[in-house]
Amino acid sequence: MLYIVGLGPGSKDLMTQEALAVIERTHTIVGYATYVRLIEDMLTDKEVVVTGMRGEIDRCKKAIEIAATGKDVAIISSGDAGIYGMAGLALELAGKQEQPIDVKVVPGVTASIAAAAALGAPLMNDFCHISLSDLMTPWDVIVKRLHAAAEADFVTCLYNPRSKGRPNNLRQALDIMLKYKSPDTVVGIGKDVARPKEIEKITTIKDLDETEVNMTTIVIIGNRNTYVENGRMITPRGYTL
Amino acid sequence: MLYIVGLGPGSKDLMTQEALAVIERTHTIVGYATYVRLIEDMLTDKEVVVTGMRGEIDRCKKAIEIAATGKDVAIISSGDAGIYGMAGLALELAGKQEQPIDVKVVPGVTASIAAAAALGAPLMNDFCHISLSDLMTPWDVIVKRLHAAAEADFVTCLYNPRSKGRPNNLRQALDIMLKYKSPDTVVGIGKDVARPKEIEKITTIKDLDETEVNMTTIVIIGNRNTYVENGRMITPRGYTL
Numbered sequence: 001m002l003y004i005v006g007l008g009p010g011s012k013d014l015m016t017q018e019a020l021a022v023i024e025r026t027h028t029i030v031g032y033a034t035y036v037r038l039i040e041d042m043l044t045d046k047e048v049v050v051t052g053m054r055g056e057i058d059r060c061k062k063a064i065e066i067a068a069t070g071k072d073v074a075i076i077s078s079g080d081a082g083i084y085g086m087a088g089l090a091l092e093l094a095g096k097q098e099q100p101i102d103v104k105v106v107p108g109v110t111a112s113i114a115a116a117a118a119l120g121a122p123l124m125n126d127f128c129h130i131s132l133s134d135l136m137t138p139w140d141v142i143v144k145r146l147h148a149a150a151e152a153d154f155v156t157c158l159y160n161p162r163s164k165g166r167p168n169n170l171r172q173a174l175d176i177m178l179k180y181k182s183p184d185t186v187v188g189i190g191k192d193v194a195r196p197k198e199i200e201k202i203t204t205i206k207d208l209d210e211t212e213v214n215m216t217t218i219v220i221i222g223n224r225n226t227y228v229e230n231g232r233m234i235t236p237r238g239y240t241l
Numbered sequence: 242m243l244y245i246v247g248l249g250p251g252s253k254d255l256m257t258q259e260a261l262a263v264i265e266r267t268h269t270i271v272g273y274a275t276y277v278r279l280i281e282d283m284l285t286d287k288e289v290v291v292t293g294m295r296g297e298i299d300r301c302k303k304a305i306e307i308a309a310t311g312k313d314v315a316i317i318s319s320g321d322a323g324i325y326g327m328a329g330l331a332l333e334l335a336g337k338q339e340q341p342i343d344v345k346v347v348p349g350v351t352a353s354i355a356a357a358a359a360l361g362a363p364l365m366n367d368f369c370h371i372s373l374s375d376l377m378t379p380w381d382v383i384v385k386r387l388h389a390a391a392e393a394d395f396v397t398c399l400y401n402p403r404s405k406g407r408p409n410n411l412r413q414a415l416d417i418m419l420k421y422k423s424p425d426t427v428v429g430i431g432k433d434v435a436r437p438k439e440i441e442k443i444t445t446i447k448d449l450d451e452t453e454v455n456m457t458t459i460v461i462i463g464n465r466n467t468y469v470e471n472g473r474m475i476t477p478r479g480y481t482l
């Protein structure tokens with residue numbers, strides 16, 4: 001059996017019971033070095049296959065090769081494996097095997113959900129997720145989605161908002177938002193959520209300091225009703241109080 | 242301290258370690274009867290305040306009242322409390338207290354993530370969440386969001402897709418999707434995910450049988466690249482394989 005396991009955002013507190021149980025009982029674990037470190041203490045006496053960044057295809061192929069021999073193996077992903085994680089790629093590659101292998105996706109708490117909980121309750125009304133990485137999605141498709149999200153007043157979670165190689169994507173995304181949303185729209189930032197250097201910050205589109213944002217940051221842009229009270233970012237569900 | 246705890250979609254396997262720990266150490270638990278039943282075996286010797294459906298405001302007020310006396314209390318919600326759950330309302334009401342109370346939101350696995358994992362990996366590219374309940378969001382706002390989501394080719398998760406009181410909202414949502422998406426677009430249905438009568442089904446917009454959909458169902462409409470292989474619904478991330 002090939003397990004694809006979402007570890008949650010970082011701390012073991014946010015792992016599900018099932019993820020924990022699968023890691024405990026599976027002898028062979030395949031993962032990117034950063035994720036392997038998240039659960040290092042659980043890996044004593046296990047066979048661990050570590051690959052580097054952008055080694056996703058190799059990682060999946062290795063895991064599938066092992067599963068094809070009849071062994072249990074788990075590919076680990078941070079957050080939820082099915083949200084910009086390893087589940088899609090693993091299933092795509094497993095589907096190309098001549099001999100089908102059993103695959104189970106073990107869900108996890110994705111970064112936006114953990115960031116939202118730390119910030120308050122920004123996702124209480126309709127929302128969308130957009131990755132600003134244009135490595136695999138053309139930038140014009142991303143731009144179209146940013147326009148659609150802003151015009152229809154979705155709360156918007158930005159994944160992969162800014163990196164050294166893509167320093168300007170966040171700025172461009174915010175400029176698109178400003179065509180439809182007020183500059184005072186509340187923005188929540190969750191950096192390294194559920195990890196040792198965790199930082200949350202609540203600001204507005206106009207006051208956001210991009211240099212505070214990196215690849216381990218989730219940016220949540222509120223809708224027209226999102227407000228701040230007692231230091232919490234709240235998007236009302238719509239109750240009359 | 243007032244804890245707002247997401248229990249995950251149903252089975253205890255999908256609860257986080259933190260949710261489990263908070264429930265275990267908190268003496269007073271407040272919740273809707275259906276959610277209380279999900280964790281019944283953990284509630285021996287606890288004070289449990291059960292309220293009915295649509296009792297959300299009362300439920301939060303009671304919990305806040307208890308927290309204001311200095312006791313620890315946990316409001317439970319299924320899935321993630323911050324996604325169409327209790328976190329927003331509890332924070333809104335807590336914000337109106339004269340004496341501020343400490344509130345902590347404990348994140349959970351929301352229904353769409355669990356359904357996605359059971360179906361395969363449909364959420365591997367940009368996606369949005371839209372609730373088809375127009376109890377608290379005007380229908381014209383929901384319609385605008387459906388158009389935006391379909392036009393920009395988001396994978397779309399529909400929460401509260403169909404109920405006795407709203408039998409036609411799903412049909413109307415699918416008709417909007419068909420203005421932009423092919424009738425053969427893959428649709429995944431997850432009903433009672435992680436609960437005893439769990440059912441998953443993969444179909445298309447044109448073949449979807451609405452009568453199979455109720456309030457405990459999540460409907461996930463794929464994007465133009467979503468496909469089915471070995472019975473799994475897969476939205477490619479965009480790797481060249």
